[in-house]
Amino acid sequence: MPTLDIRDLTVNYEVKGGHLQALAPVNLTMHEGDFVVALGASGCGKTTLLNCMAGFLAPSSGQILLDGKPIQGPGANQGVVFQKHALMPWLNVIDNVALGLRMRGMDLKKRTQIAQEKLGLVGLEKYAQRAVYELSGGMQQRVGIARALANDPALLLMDEPMGALDAFTREQVQEILLRVWKATNKMVFFITHSVEEALFLASRLIVMSPSPGRISHVYDDMPFCHEFLRTGDARAVKSRPDFIRMREEVLSLIHHREPANV
Numbered sequence: 001m002p003t004l005d006i007r008d009l010t011v012n013y014e015v016k017g018g019h020l021q022a023l024a025p026v027n028l029t030m031h032e033g034d035f036v037v038a039l040g041a042s043g044c045g046k047t048t049l050l051n052c053m054a055g056f057l058a059p060s061s062g063q064i065l066l067d068g069k070p071i072q073g074p075g076a077n078q079g080v081v082f083q084k085h086a087l088m089p090w091l092n093v094i095d096n097v098a099l100g101l102r103m104r105g106m107d108l109k110k111r112t113q114i115a116q117e118k119l120g121l122v123g124l125e126k127y128a129q130r131a132v133y134e135l136s137g138g139m140q141q142r143v144g145i146a147r148a149l150a151n152d153p154a155l156l157l158m159d160e161p162m163g164a165l166d167a168f169t170r171e172q173v174q175e176i177l178l179r180v181w182k183a184t185n186k187m188v189f190f191i192t193h194s195v196e197e198a199l200f201l202a203s204r205l206i207v208m209s210p211s212p213g214r215i216s217h218v219y220d221d222m223p224f225c226h227e228f229l230r231t232g233d234a235r236a237v238k239s240r241p242d243f244i245r246m247r248e249e250v251l252s253l254i255h256h257r258e259p260a261n262v
């Protein structure tokens, strides 16, 4: 069973006149099927943490073990979805999804079959031959998710993937993402600034604090994603009294104020 084990991870950046501690020791263990959402004020180290998991950035101390092996750079086991989809405009949809497989030397028939299957997961099987610029922002982001899944990574890393989407599209993509998560049982690490999005998606929620960046609160058994997958009614989930109460509680943690009485 895939696991991710972050042990006493610290990151210091060299800055003019010294160094900046972006992450104090961070410890976190994730298992297959965990959807971990990281929430916190700007500058609390969310992207730094994700970059270490992706292998884009080396720890200053500590280590990150994926299935027991230290992450030493980017790899097929870490699928990344960025805020801007970063698709190749000269390739059509299916060739974008299959690009990583092509670079790994997989033959055309096999990679087309895998890419088509991943497009099906995000509901875009009919758009395989389209140019990416013909797709809406939400659809492009779904292609980005399909592309990240094409390598069948153990870990899916998402840095504010909904940040550039309008509110309606964002809700649509959130729902698709939860269904993809359920179908694939992947470990997901997802960064957002939206408390509502975090509560809705997370099976585990971590709240981070700045100066230096660290995990300040952990909620291990988040119910709302499971509730949505059971009922299919996102609006009903997001208007539940316990959802609204928790939204106020988490907002107060981030902004260091008393929760509003709701």
Ligand SMILES: Nc1ncnc2c1ncn2[C@@H]1O[C@H](COP(=O)(O)OP(=O)(O)OP(=O)(O)O)[C@@H](O)[C@H]1O
Binding pocket: 013, 014, 015, 020, 022, 040, 041, 042, 043, 044, 045, 046, 047, 048, 049, 213
């Ligand atoms: N390459 C870098 N060089 C120097 N300092 C950096 C670098 N990248 C990030 N930092 C600093 O490290 C701290 C953590 O930054 P990081 O981007 O990880 O936070 P974040 O929580 O993702 O922020 P945001 O929510 O605004 O994206 C910040 O103080 C930031 O200014």
